Amino acid sequence: MTPSRIPWFLLTVLLSLGGELCSAGQGDKAAGLDRFGGNTALSGDATGFFHLGKFGGRHYLITPEGHGYRALGINHFHMMTSQDYDGAIGKIRDWGFNAGCYQGPRWMWDRYPYTKGINLVPTSGWKPDSQFGFRDVFDPRFLAALEESIRKIVEPQRENPNLIGYFWTDVPLWEREREGESWLSFFRSLPAESAGGTAWRTWKEKNPDADENDFLAVIARQLYSQAHAMIRKVDENHLIFGDRWHEIDMPDHVVRESLPYVDAIAIQPTSPEFNHAFFERVHEETGKPIYIADHVSSFATEEHPVTMGQKAKNAKEYVAYYERYVTTALSRPYLIGFNKCQFQDQVGSDGMLKQGLLRRDERPYPTVEGIRSANRKALELAYPTAPGK
Numbered sequence: 001m002t003p004s005r006i007p008w009f010l011l012t013v014l015l016s017l018g019g020e021l022c023s024a025g026q027g028d029k030a031a032g033l034d035r036f037g038g039n040t041a042l043s044g045d046a047t048g049f050f051h052l053g054k055f056g057g058r059h060y061l062i063t064p065e066g067h068g069y070r071a072l073g074i075n076h077f078h079m080m081t082s083q084d085y086d087g088a089i090g091k092i093r094d095w096g097f098n099a100g101c102y103q104g105p106r107w108m109w110d111r112y113p114y115t116k117g118i119n120l121v122p123t124s125g126w127k128p129d130s131q132f133g134f135r136d137v138f139d140p141r142f143l144a145a146l147e148e149s150i151r152k153i154v155e156p157q158r159e160n161p162n163l164i165g166y167f168w169t170d171v172p173l174w175e176r177e178r179e180g181e182s183w184l185s186f187f188r189s190l191p192a193e194s195a196g197g198t199a200w201r202t203w204k205e206k207n208p209d210a211d212e213n214d215f216l217a218v219i220a221r222q223l224y225s226q227a228h229a230m231i232r233k234v235d236e237n238h239l240i241f242g243d244r245w246h247e248i249d250m251p252d253h254v255v256r257e258s259l260p261y262v263d264a265i266a267i268q269p270t271s272p273e274f275n276h277a278f279f280e281r282v283h284e285e286t287g288k289p290i291y292i293a294d295h296v297s298s299f300a301t302e303e304h305p306v307t308m309g310q311k312a313k314n315a316k317e318y319v320a321y322y323e324r325y326v327t328t329a330l331s332r333p334y335l336i337g338f339n340k341c342q343f344q345d346q347v348g349s350d351g352m353l354k355q356g357l358l359r360r361d362e363r364p365y366p367t368v369e370g371i372r373s374a375n376r377k378a379l380e381l382a383y384p385t386a387p388g389k
Contacts, residue, residue: 033067036063036067036113036161037098037113038062038065038066038069039067039383040067041067042060043066044067045066046065049237052263052289058334059334059336061239061336061337063113070338071098071291071337072337072340073098073115073340074097074101075103075340075342076101076343076346077105080344080358081362091358093112095357095368096371096374096376096379097375098113099115099164100113100115101343102116102339114162114163115163115164115165115241115293115337116167117166117168118149118227118231119169119170120243121134121135121169122135123169123173123174124169125178126171129179134181138195138198138199139194139195143226146230150230150234151230151234154231155234157238159237165263167244168241168242169243169244170293171245174220174249174250174251183216183219184213184215187219203215203218216251217254220254221257225261227261228240239263239264240262242261242262244293245265245266246267247269247270247271247278248270250267255286259286264290265283265291266290266292267291268292268295269292269295272311273325274328274329280334283334291337292335292338293337293339294339294341295329295338295340298310298311298318298353299312299355301353304355307352307353308354322340322370323373327381329378330378330379330381331382342355342356343357345359346360
């Protein structure tokens with residue numbers, strides 16, 4: 001079937017209907033969408049689970065019913081204050097989001113398409129010192145604990161058609177140090193008789209003149225190959241998107257080691273505007289589609305003149321910024337998903353506002369109308385007007 005663009009005014013029909021259609025397992029054929037939000041004009045294989053495909057030279061997720069889909073999600077529902085879960089899904093659907101978040105809370109599993117995070121190692125740069133740490137990824141005890149952790153997360157979801165796929169560690173540190181320690185200093189400090197100490201000494205003996213930074217690839221190969229095997233041992237159905245790479249800490253030789261074990265490259269961008277050169281280079285060098293796992297952006301408020309990921313000085317300017325970014329992103333041929341940060345406000349211990357679309361008292365910000373319009377334009381642009389475009 002020839003791919004076609006869904007007019008935004010038809011998308012609004014489905015997005016304004018609430019949860020009845022999806023919960024009933026029906027789609028909206030008049031709007032050209034299947035029950036997962038896939039474009040019925042883009043027909044592929046109906047495998048019963050989300051997978052990857054291409055139409056007209058563009059990469060897409062394919063819904064369980066076999067239709068092209070670009071995920072437009074919103075993150076961090078674990079911070080919401082309400083327990084009105086149907087109401088939360090109704091809000092994000094009305095705001096133009098066709099997917100949930102990467103935390104994948106249990107209540108979302110049977111309500112909306114979502115992704116799920118699996119923390120492989122506690123090396124996320126945002127973790128407090130008490131939770132952060134490098135690990136001996138060669139140690140059988142670490143591997144046994146990791147496999148059990150993965151099994152507990154994956155096993156209950158392995159047959160769920162709403163699950164798009166798994167992300168791994170959120171913005172892990174690879175080349176950057178934390179409090180003077182790095183992956184390399186950690187392995188250098190391991191006892192010689194330990195599994196990691198043996199791996200380090202063996203590599204050094206075989207590569208006496210090599211840049212020690214190359215050992216990061218050895219660590220990555222071990223970690224990613226093991227994690228992939230552990231997931232596939234339990235779940236052969238769902239996609240694996242790998243680490244949620246920080247744009248500023250994405251070493252090429254480490255990323256390369258992940259490629260045999262991931263279906264797409266997940267990125268948390270840091271450039272203020274959509275960084276065409278960066279994303280195109282990543283796509284060309286890896287040969288993989290890209291999923292923006294967490295786009296952090298916000299605007300100043302009277303109470304919080306400085307906010308996390310601030311991109312605008314007021315709500316009006318923010319709407320224009322967000323529309324510019326999300327429409328550009330989802331119109332790229334290699335971009336299969338985009339997650340916005342976040343659903344509801346959170347104020348950190350330092351007083352910094354991590355801004356959502358809802359305030360802490362659950363009142364929506366005045367930006368939601370503009371976000372809705374931007375999302376609908378982005379979903380329209382996500383689909384080609386004709387093959388090859």
